[in-house]
Amino acid sequence: MAMTLSDSIQLIKTNKTMTSFNIQSLQSELADKNPRTILKKALEQFDNIAISFSGAEDVVLIDMALKISNNVSVFSLDTGRLHPETYRYIEKVRKHYQIDIELLTPDRDVLDAFVKSKGLFSFYDDGHQQCCGIRKVEPLQRKLTQVDAWITGQRKDQSLDTRQDIPEVQIDSAFSGADRTLVKFNPLLNWSSAQVWDYIEAHQVPYNELHEKGYISIGCEPCTRAVLPNQHERVGRWWWESGSKKECGLHAANLKD
Numbered sequence: 001m002a003m004t005l006s007d008s009i010q011l012i013k014t015n016k017t018m019t020s021f022n023i024q025s026l027q028s029e030l031a032d033k034n035p036r037t038i039l040k041k042a043l044e045q046f047d048n049i050a051i052s053f054s055g056a057e058d059v060v061l062i063d064m065a066l067k068i069s070n071n072v073s074v075f076s077l078d079t080g081r082l083h084p085e086t087y088r089y090i091e092k093v094r095k096h097y098q099i100d101i102e103l104l105t106p107d108r109d110v111l112d113a114f115v116k117s118k119g120l121f122s123f124y125d126d127g128h129q130q131c132c133g134i135r136k137v138e139p140l141q142r143k144l145t146q147v148d149a150w151i152t153g154q155r156k157d158q159s160l161d162t163r164q165d166i167p168e169v170q171i172d173s174a175f176s177g178a179d180r181t182l183v184k185f186n187p188l189l190n191w192s193s194a195q196v197w198d199y200i201e202a203h204q205v206p207y208n209e210l211h212e213k214g215y216i217s218i219g220c221e222p223c224t225r226a227v228l229p230n231q232h233e234r235v236g237r238w239w240w241e242s243g244s245k246k247e248c249g250l251h252a253a254n255l256k257d
């Protein structure tokens with residue numbers, strides 16, 4: 001059964017020291033700490049750790065991490081359906097920071113069979129879960145079997161329905177296996193969108209040009225649209241679907257019945 005943060009004694013072995021520590025005490029130590037402190041702890045604690053970069057404002061994680069360590073591993077999901085602006089942006093970030101960004105792509109055979117049977121826009125008819133499962137979740141799952149921990153740009157203010165309870169550090173119950181425990185750090189969780197943008201401006205961090213066109217939350221091109229002033233950012237994602245619990249499966253543990 002998947003482990004949760006509420007497990008009283010949760011021991012994790014890092015590949016760095018092969019020592020164990022308690023996830024709850026780490027969470028207590030990091031609670032309400034600033035993003036840099038959380039990120040620093042994550043990078044100290046794990047050698048085999050990677051930052052998930054979505055091609056949007058979570059670039060601040062890369063900027064901060066590179067000021068802590070010059071050995072930072074970054075990956076991004078290339079679903080094949082991103083905006084041209086996002087592809088240009090990923091390349092811009094790669095060059096700006098002189099880093100490798102590993103692009104995770106869907107399984108070719110599975111994707112071919114899916115497109116052959118359902119076409120390129122089936123999500124408008126029967127929901128985004130299957131397409132997200134093939135283009136995002138499975139490639140991520142593959143990647144996460146190779147690391148001991150990952151770092152996400154999740155923030156509480158991105159969703160009142162699914163992201164209010166995320167902690168600074170947690171066992172990733174969605175991607176841990178029967179014989180391995182995966183740890184997830186969420187350094188930006190308590191920052192608002194305004195704080196992220198203050199950082200981007202203050203540190204001259206490159207940003208996705210879609211933000212200048214009214215986009216806030218940026219995902220795949222067919223499933224993302226600009227929002228009006230004062231509309232919540234999540235309104236621009238999978239807008240044809242009813243319900244407020246809009247997650248693509250990358251943070252499935254956030255979803256509760």
Ligand code: SF4
Pocket residue numbers: 079081123127128129131132133135136219220221222223248
């Ligand atoms: S966001 Fe849309 S295009 Fe992208 S993987 Fe999900 S359903 Fe497919």
